[in-house]
Amino acid sequence: MSTPLRTSYPVPVNDLIPAARSLATELGEIPSQNRLMKHLRVGKDKAKAVHAALTDEHADTRPETHLHSVPDADDTEPIETAAEVAPEEFPQVSELVDPVSPDRAGWRKWASRVVRRGGISPADETTTETDARPIxxxxxxxxxxxxxxxxxxxxxxxxxxxxxxxxxxxxxxxxxxxxxxxxxxxxxxxxxxxxxxxxxxxxxxxxxxxxxxxxxxxxxxxxxxxxxxxxxxxxxxxxxxxxxxxxxxxxxxxxxxxxxxxxxxxxxxxxxxxxxx
Known part of the structure; x- marks a missing residue:
């Protein structure tokens, strides 16, 4: 768990981004402005600027809708993914993978699961209202x-x-x-x-x-x-x-x-x- 910054002088926004990026990795999502203000011990304006910077980084690093081979950090050989599968066949992609986290480990975990199971079974879906509706x-x-x-x-x-x-x-x-x-x-x-x-x-x-x-x-x-x-x-x-x-x-x-x-x-x-x- 990263520790909050403890400074007695104003810290530039660029110096705050690494600590904010580390916090986002731990949370698995971009932290809110209030969370950044509390963690970085900064005011609302700087927290807003850091939040915007993290959002821009995420937009630059977010994978495309159609997945391709994702290389493992410890292995130079790429793993198989669902590159040939149409997006509509996998409606649970957003539920299985954290789309906000810049870490690609989540995408690799999802791709491995798809290959291992041969796709997402309809059994993974939650019970619909029609099935649960009493007679x-x-x-x-x-x-x-x-x-x-x-x-x-x-x-x-x-x-x-x-x-x-x-x-x-x-x-x-x-x-x-x-x-x-x-x-x-x-x-x-x-x-x-x-x-x-x-x-x-x-x-x-x-x-x-x-x-x-x-x-x-x-x-x-x-x-x-x-x-x-x-x-x-x-x-x-x-x-x-x-x-x-x-x-x-x-x-x-x-x-x-x-x-x-x-x-x-x-x-x-x-x-x-x-x-x-």
Missing amino acids: RSWPVLLLALPAFVAVWSGWVGLGELTGFGVVHPLPGIADGFTINSAITLPIGVETYAAFALRVWLSGRVPARARKFAKHTALSALILGALGQVAYHLLEAQGVTSAPWPITTAVACLPVAVLGMGAALAHLINTRENGSNR
């Missing part, structure tokens, strides 16, 4: 709207046929507050099916949790489909009270969903080890 999920909402209406009405209708209905959940506290318990069926079954499906496909949970989510998600979807079929068959036949097997199965659904949800949450938050795989 939009808003169409799922559009698909879910009609399904929500059909599923909700089917479960509520089946619940009313199996004994679910308006209840007073807070007797003695809020006697006027009522709720239709039939809504517990679509909320519980369909919500769990969607949640377990997401856990299964996320790939970010332990293997046991993923396996459990897969089986229970498919089971919940099948139960949902059977519930819709049962309701529409009973409704088409004008049945006002579902048979006892259907009533029994529907009555057990809230308990089953609670158990599956609690088990899945436990498996997600449990670290997988050798004893529970």
Whole structure:
């Protein structure tokens, strides 16, 4: 690292250029005027003059766009470069080589890399915005709207046929507050099916949790489909009270969903080890 000049008398601009050139070589670029003022301990005018001199030197020594053989400082035999390659085939030249530094070692390093690799691969380019752009999920909402209406009405209708209905959940506290318990069926079954499906496909949970989510998600979807079929068959036949097997199965659904949800949450938050795989 070069040391700043320490003088007690004005130094001519020409005497400052070697120290400024050494600083530019260390930085790999032409230093700013503020950096020159601090390093050379000079005023703004002299720093501006030195900066202009370095810029002129760089303009005089900067290589052409088409590269030619660049002799090595330690070897009289020139190395192979990309002289025959069109500039548009190598868009990363300005990124691989410091165009400001007067040192030609950077050009030699780039040329050697081109010869060794046979050109710059497109894989060197950074990921484009098109590749990184996520797939939009808003169409799922559009698909879910009609399904929500059909599923909700089917479960509520089946619940009313199996004994679910308006209840007073807070007797003695809020006697006027009522709720239709039939809504517990679509909320519980369909919500769990969607949640377990997401856990299964996320790939970010332990293997046991993923396996459990897969089986229970498919089971919940099948139960949902059977519930819709049962309701529409009973409704088409004008049945006002579902048979006892259907009533029994529907009555057990809230308990089953609670158990599956609690088990899945436990498996997600449990670290997988050798004893529970």
